[in-house]
Amino acid sequence: MDPLDRRGFLALGGAGLICTIAGHQITTDGGQVDVEKLAKEVPVPPKVAAAERGGGEPRRELAAFATSSSAVREYWIAAEAMNWNIVPTHRDQMMAEKVKEGKTTFKAYGYRPYSPGFKSPLAPAQVPGPLIEAAVGDTVIVHFRNKTGSPVTMHPHGIFYANEMDGTYKGKWTDPGGFVQTNRTFTYVWEAREGTEGTWLYHDHGPMDPLPVFKGLFGPLVIRKPGEVPPEAEFFLGFHSWDPTVTGLKGNYACINGHAYAGNTPTLEATTGQRVAFHVYGMDNFFHTFHLHGHRWIEPDGRIADTKTFGPADSFRVEFTEDNPGRWFYHCHVFQHLHMGMNGWYIVS
Numbered sequence: 001m002d003p004l005d006r007r008g009f010l011a012l013g014g015a016g017l018i019c020t021i022a023g024h025q026i027t028t029d030g031g032q033v034d035v036e037k038l039a040k041e042v043p044v045p046p047k048v049a050a051a052e053r054g055g056g057e058p059r060r061e062l063a064a065f066a067t068s069s070s071a072v073r074e075y076w077i078a079a080e081a082m083n084w085n086i087v088p089t090h091r092d093q094m095m096a097e098k099v100k101e102g103k104t105t106f107k108a109y110g111y112r113p114y115s116p117g118f119k120s121p122l123a124p125a126q127v128p129g130p131l132i133e134a135a136v137g138d139t140v141i142v143h144f145r146n147k148t149g150s151p152v153t154m155h156p157h158g159i160f161y162a163n164e165m166d167g168t169y170k171g172k173w174t175d176p177g178g179f180v181q182t183n184r185t186f187t188y189v190w191e192a193r194e195g196t197e198g199t200w201l202y203h204d205h206g207p208m209d210p211l212p213v214f215k216g217l218f219g220p221l222v223i224r225k226p227g228e229v230p231p232e233a234e235f236f237l238g239f240h241s242w243d244p245t246v247t248g249l250k251g252n253y254a255c256i257n258g259h260a261y262a263g264n265t266p267t268l269e270a271t272t273g274q275r276v277a278f279h280v281y282g283m284d285n286f287f288h289t290f291h292l293h294g295h296r297w298i299e300p301d302g303r304i305a306d307t308k309t310f311g312p313a314d315s316f317r318v319e320f321t322e323d324n325p326g327r328w329f330y331h332c333h334v335f336q337h338l339h340m341g342m343n344g345w346y347i348v349s
């Protein structure tokens with residue numbers, strides 16, 4: 001057996017291999033990666049170059065999808081770089097102490113919602129991106145514009161899509177939706193067909209994957225059953241992490257919706273008697289355990305639970321009727337993650 005060099009050893013053991021892009025191995029100990037510089041080394045796939053020479057993206061006829069009972073849900077979303085503070089209050093309310101690191105802001109990527117035709121932004125670029133919502137029978141159209149300096153995409157889970165609407169880099173087989181270059185727009189058409197209901201998510205799956213995902217390019221997607229009434233209180237929580245490879249900061253942060261530590265992560269509110277749903281998904285390389293204090297729910301197999309373990313890109317919802325007032329914690333029960341910030345408040349009045 002050949003001896004391993006340091007890099008190979010670390011990829012196998014001490015540090016994690018994140019990915020290989022344009023021949024470079026990206027590892028968790030390799031320091032901050034400049035995604036936009038690295039992106040310049042990735043060649044434009046042939047079908048993408050041909051579509052650009054042909055004057056833009058191919059158009060699909062929407063009439064082919066629409067049925068009389070369905071609706072078209074149309075979104076305008078851009079990927080943008082922005083300054084993002086992981087711990088805006090600089091305090092950890094769970095342990096009632098100051099966060100060690102002085103600097104907790106870095107250049108992240110976020111999906112940003114716009115009004116029709118990208119006329120004006122509806123909110124700042126955010127982590128996670130805006131909720132995409134549909135009911136079974138609907139067609140979802142996402143006009144996606146890339147304003148970052150790296151080719152990125154939108155790739156959904158759960159919903160039905162034709163092969164070229166996958167939003168995924170596939171080397172020389174890549175379709176235009178799988179390699180949206182800087183300042184280009186691509187329109188994704190996805191179908192909430194029968195059997196697609198559930199709590200899902202979307203994320204970048206371009207050539208730099210997973211680095212732009214780790215910089216913040218992911219968001220929630222929900223498809224409701226026909227006639228389903230949304231719960232009176234519902235929360236969408238993305239469990240993920242930010243490490244020095246993408247942030248360039250000193251600290252490692254285990255986050256919920258872009259932030260670490262209670263008082264920075266979402267503070268959720270409900271009142272007794274309400275039907276409550278937590279929609280939860282994972283978007284990093286780790287397994288997490290969703291745990292909610294003072295409450296329990298019924299799992300699909302009939303078991304009564306107050307924790308649920310999930311892995312990368314797993315998504316699920318737990319539902320119950322609220323009956324227990326107070327200031328509660330929700331958190332990941334991997335203790336290391338809990339103490340790296342993966343916790344938050346749930347306040348019931």
Ligand SMILES: [Cu+2]
Nearest residue numbers: 288332334337
């Ligand atoms: Cu965890």
